[in-house]
Amino acid sequence: MYQDKVALVGGALGLVLEQIKQAIAQRGQCSLVLAGGSTPKPLYEALAQQDLPWEKLHIFWGDERYVPPTHPDSNEGMAREAWLDAVDFPAANIHGMPTSAQDPQKDASRYEAELREFFGVSAGEFPVFDLILLGMGDDGHTASLFPQTAALEVCDRLITVGEKSGQPRLTFTIPLINQGRCVIFMVAGANKQPALQQVFAETADPVAYPSRFIQPQGELWWLLDEAAGTVLKSF
Numbered sequence: 060m061y062q063d064k065v066a067l068v069g070g071a072l073g074l075v076l077e078q079i080k081q082a083i084a085q086r087g088q089c090s091l092v093l094a095g096g097s098t099p100k101p102l103y104e105a106l107a108q109q110d111l112p113w114e115k116l117h118i119f120w121g122d123e124r125y126v127p128p129t130h131p132d133s134n135e136g137m138a139r140e141a142w143l144d145a146v147d148f149p150a151a152n153i154h155g156m157p158t159s160a161q162d163p164q165k166d167a168s169r170y171e172a173e174l175r176e177f178f179g180v181s182a183g184e185f186p187v188f189d190l191i192l193l194g195m196g197d198d199g200h201t202a203s204l205f206p207q208t209a210a211l212e213v214c215d216r217l218i219t220v221g222e223k224s225g226q227p228r229l230t231f232t233i234p235l236i237n238q239g240r241c242v243i244f245m246v247a248g249a250n251k252q253p254a255l256q257q258v259f260a261e262t263a264d265p266v267a268y269p270s271r272f273i274q275p276q277g278e279l280w281w282l283l284d285e286a287a288g289t290v291l292k293s294f
């Protein structure tokens with residue numbers, strides 16, 4: 060879907076609202092995984108203007124920088140400021156990734172245990188989230204699954220530790236994302252064109268462009284603004 064930035068938000072908002080309402084209608088609640096970075100912020104601000112049954116939404120994060128929610132780099136902090144703290148959202152429904160143990164692997168295990176308890180799944184099983192929002196970096200990474208990293212090989216856990224420029228991050232694993240009922244990539248900016256071209260090409264190595272690993276059992280949507288998406292018009 061090639062759209063300008065405004066349409067990117069509009070397209071994403073319409074799709075997200077549809078998926079939220081469908082999950083609530085079918086299962087009584089919606090498990091929504093938020094993306095970090097800058098692209099989704101206008102979407103979160105638009106969601107704050109909606110009149111939804113917030114008590115039926117449960118919010119998770121697909122990855123988190125290893126900083127407290129009050130840190131300017133925090134993905135949770137961005138979503139709280141743009142949306143969650145601006146509406147009457149039940150605190151118990153906001154499942155932020157823990158980053159306080161000063162031990163990323165320990166916090167990854169803690170979040171994994173929290174997810175298993177929330178979904179009632181045991182070791183070896185992967186929970187199914189209703190809706191997973193993702194961004195894509197200009198190197199083709201998604202969540203905190205960076206090219207040529209060990210996190211790409213983790214297939215027996217829900218949460219693992221990623222790393223960017225020596226900085227640890229917590230991230231969903233590829234198999235957990237691929238269990239999603241609906242996965243939506245939101246990608247904006249001309250700087251994303253080269254990675255998009257590789258991700259959509261049949262030849263690129265997913266280890267070099269990890270977004271290629273995302274092949275969910277459910278729906279997969281790519282919402283691209285004009286600046287990013289123009290590179291795919293030849294596909």
Ligand code: 6PG
Nearest residue numbers: 095096097098194195196201202
């Ligand atoms: C993060 C994100 C990351 C992000 C991409 C795109 O923690 O940074 O989860 O995967 O989605 O890097 O970021 P932008 O939206 O800022 O381009």
